[in-house]
Amino acid sequence: MITTNNNDRYFFYLVSFSFVLSLAVVALGAFTRLTEAGLGCPDWPGCYGFLTVPQTVAEQQTAADYFPQTPLEPQKAWNEMLHRYIAGSLGVFILAINLMAWRQSSRPKLLPVLLLLMVIFQAVLGMWTVTLVLMPVVVMAHLLGGFTIVCLLWLLRLQLSSPLVNMVHIELKTVSRLRIVAMFSVVVVVCQIALGGWTAANYAALVCSQLPICEANWQQLFDSKAFLLIQPQHDSYQYGVLDYGQRVSIHVVHRLGAIVTTVVVLTMAWLCWLQPALRSNSLVLVLLLTLQIALGVTNVVASLPIAVAVAHNITGLGLLVAMVTVNYRVRRCSQSSLCIEQPLREDQSHG
Template identity: 80%
Template sequence: MITINNNDRYFFYLVSFSFVLSLAVVALGAFTRLTEAGLGCPDWPGCYGFLTVPETEFEQQTAAAFFPQTPLEPQKAWNEMLHRYIAGMLGLFVVVINIMAWRQPSRPKLLPVLLLVMVFIQALLGMWTVTLVLMPVVVMAHLLGGFSIVSLLWLLRLQLQLPLSIITNMTLKTLYWLRIAAIFSVVVVISQIALGGWTAANYAALVCSQLPICEADWRQLFDAKAFLLLQPQHDSYQYGVLDYGQRVSIHVVHRIGAMITTVAVLALAWLCWLQPLLRRYSLGLVLLLIIQIALGVTNVVASLPLAVAVAHNVTGLGLLLAMVTVSYRVGVGSRLPREVYQPLKKEQPHG
């Protein structure tokens, strides 16, 4: 049951709605990328010089005159503009969150400010995604920026809930190792998400069609240059500019990363299972991990079905949020007043 201070109830609802909206933005971003609609509108923030997708004959003729190299594809253009509209709406909600946060002294200030900064950076990355014609490092950064905004909103939502003690019957040593494991797992999951973004941005998702690693001789083909963030200048990065060996290198590292991530998540899930009040988090981690693995395998076997690929993005985000939740819960527990810890220490012998 969620407990909220009455003074912050409406603020909590605003943050919760914004969080749900941010999930929609991430899902739409994945859908836009996977339908090759990232350049559906060749300019930013409008579309062919208009605030909406050109529809009338005059608008379409104008669009063709100003952008002769990029013929209008209405469906892709609408995919891109819908994503921009909802992202813009989320930005406005983040502004309102900041206004409400600063009007009430007791409300958190740091996370709202960080959110505002991230929204500004994300808008720049959205613009550069178009103006730099899908440069992989920008596309990957845009993905990570979206995940960061969702995570910050989720953290703010957790912060607005009255703290719940999760350290009952837990020793300080156990709590310490839980914190270390949680932070390590978050880093591993973020790294794997970045690898997934790099794989998608370089169109390497379909380069290996067999399990568990790749049908190609990836050891011979492996090229570390595939991971250089700054690539040679090209007119467009759509459909990728790396050679076969480099794409195989990226794909294989992403799969190996998935194996490492699996071990890290299962280890954290086991540590949580050992603590009765953390078992629900353990079950959630394992469930999300199983779903994510199944979606990843389906992407390989079925050649990246659109719905499965979008779900793979969203479930990866869900796994990150679960990790963030565990890290936050054990972190809050470790910062409780010192006197709370006294019953947790082993009783010292007398005399």
């Protein structure tokens, strides 16, 4: 960690803590969705008109009077409110990051500002998730927004902690190739995460019970309309509004995307392995990919256990963070004088 004084150290600790807290927010968001608690509180930002879940008989009666179509389920309501409380706390910490960043000219400014804007937009998406009764495109965007905040916090932490990466044994030509492949890999992983979000938002996770793709007739059931982001208006999107064939289509594309993602990530891991400075990143990529595949298969054969599904969500995020880290290291290398072309050894020059 590069620090010049205690204030810089505290700033680094604040960013690190916020990163850990953001992981908790994502995990709680997944748990809330999987326990069908996304509408545990039918209003926003409170719960049945209160700052906390109604507890007394009088409060519960008031909730029943104002929301007669949505009976209070305390456990689901608490799941939802706990997620909101911790997400709100993360917003406060990101505001503090911005205040500290602008107090000292040497501190990064762009990432803190982007984080603050993302938190504000994420809060709006959280509101729309409730007011638009779990509209799939909003639920997916909310998931991607949470992942974006985690990655931005991690990038800020890397920026504060990492010196120029010493990669003097990587040729400039190799660095350029690595950078292109690493950027492409991030795009592929993000697309796969979006497909996972779309699968979850449309309740398509359990429609295929066979491996590796789906039941034998999935080709006949395939319907491209399943991927239209704007769906017909419904009173509620909870439990899904698409037909069986459309859900199968979503699930199959997610599985095919997983195959493509596996090939791309393994290719990136192999390229990293060829460079001694990136071998630790290569091992992390392979480990996370293996775990993610195992969790995905377990979701299918065990019918989506909540703990496994949450772990699948978090491991996907971990894979994205790992890929972002590779991109950061390669980019820093390409922008620094430490990445120099490796001169030929004398025996090579006579080859």
